[in-house]
Amino acid sequence: MSGVTTYDEGILQEYANDLYRQAKGLVFWTAVRYGLAVFIASWLISLAVVASQKRISSDAANSGVILVTVLGTAFGIDAGRRKAFMLKLHAQQILCQRQTELNTRK
Numbered sequence: 481m482s483g484v485t486t487y488d489e490g491i492l493q494e495y496a497n498d499l500y501r502q503a504k505g506l507v508f509w510t511a512v513r514y515g516l517a518v519f520i521a522s523w524l525i526s527l528a529v530v531a532s533q534k535r536i537s538s539d540a541a542n543s544g545v546i547l548v549t550v551l552g553t554a555f556g557i558d559a560g561r562r563k564a565f566m567l568k569l570h571a572q573q574i575l576c577q578r579q580t581e582l583n584t585r586k
Contacts (some may be wrong), residue, residue: 492578499571507560514556522548
């Protein structure tokens, strides 16, 4: 026969703490991932374009790679902020539920 599971408010606190830990470095690491992915893709594209088009200088291609990488990193920062906010919002909802339960406990 299975035992009865009882309510443990510590689980909610632990989960909320974990969500905040995840959100802490999310903006930085999302920006790094986006920036790196865009850098690699744009660098490979620029190599192909410079090799096929002799009219385009490698300096111009490098400038394009830098510009696109900066834009990609900016998009990564924005995406990381949105995801971190959602994690923190979810943590706050859990903490609110926990506090409501604690306040209504007899």
